[in-house]
Amino acid sequence: MTLIETDGEDLLAAIRKLLVAKNLVTEAEIAERQQATDNASPGQGAKMVARAWTDPAYKALMLEDGTKAAEAMNIPMRGMPPLGVLENSDEVHNLIVCTLCSCYPRAVLGYPPFWYKSAAYRSRAVRDPRGLLGEFRTTLPDTVKIHVVDSTADYRWMVLPKRPAGTEGWSVEQLAAIVREGDMVGVTVPSV
Ligand code: FE
Numbered sequence: 001m002t003l004i005e006t007d008g009e010d011l012l013a014a015i016r017k018l019l020v021a022k023n024l025v026t027e028a029e030i031a032e033r034q035q036a037t038d039n040a041s042p043g044q045g046a047k048m049v050a051r052a053w054t055d056p057a058y059k060a061l062m063l064e065d066g067t068k069a070a071e072a073m074n075i076p077m078r079g080m081p082p083l084g085v086l087e088n089s090d091e092v093h094n095l096i097v098c099t100l101c102s103c104y105p106r107a108v109l110g111y112p113p114f115w116y117k118s119a120a121y122r123s124r125a126v127r128d129p130r131g132l133l134g135e136f137r138t139t140l141p142d143t144v145k146i147h148v149v150d151s152t153a154d155y156r157w158m159v160l161p162k163r164p165a166g167t168e169g170w171s172v173e174q175l176a177a178i179v180r181e182g183d184m185v186g187v188t189v190p191s192v
Pocket of ligand 1: 152
């Protein structure tokens with residue numbers, strides 16, 4: 001561990017102590033948030049997607065209010081920025097980026113993949129989204145419009161991908177298993 005990291009840990013501990021001393025948060029709330037962050041993974045978003053594919057009422061809720069839809073799946077959202085969900089269709093494909101830094105719907109997808117934070121991804125998503133998708137081996141018909149959406153500190157986005165053909169009659173568990181992290185960012189599309 002370097003000196004700088006040690007200082008960072010000490011600083012974090014001091015700030016936590018101060019927040020508790022000033023009654024701004026309790027130790028229990030900090031622990032709850034820490035656990036929610038540690039438990040968050042793309043598997044949670046995938047469960048939401050699979051349910052939306054099989055349950056029209058849930059899909060409507062998800063597109064209306066992503067935060068409520070996550071909470072309906074017992075994903076802790078307290079203190080998290082609001083979650084918005086964008087549906088891919090035959091006409092529009094959504095691609096999520098944070099042009100400013102690395103804002104990501106961590107509550108439902110966990111930590112962002114390394115490329116999401118890269119300057120190359122952040123700039124190319126805006127400048128050349130189709131070329132960027134090509135690097136992820138995602139080819140969309142020219143008729144599909146690519147909608148690039150900027151995640152911010154105030155609002156986080158995730159993509160509801162299209163359910164792939166050939167999955168008729170599948171259980172939600174089977175469906176959730178084919179939904180990958182990149183599908184919910186819009187760099188890839190689910191396939192069977
Ligand atoms: Fe950001």
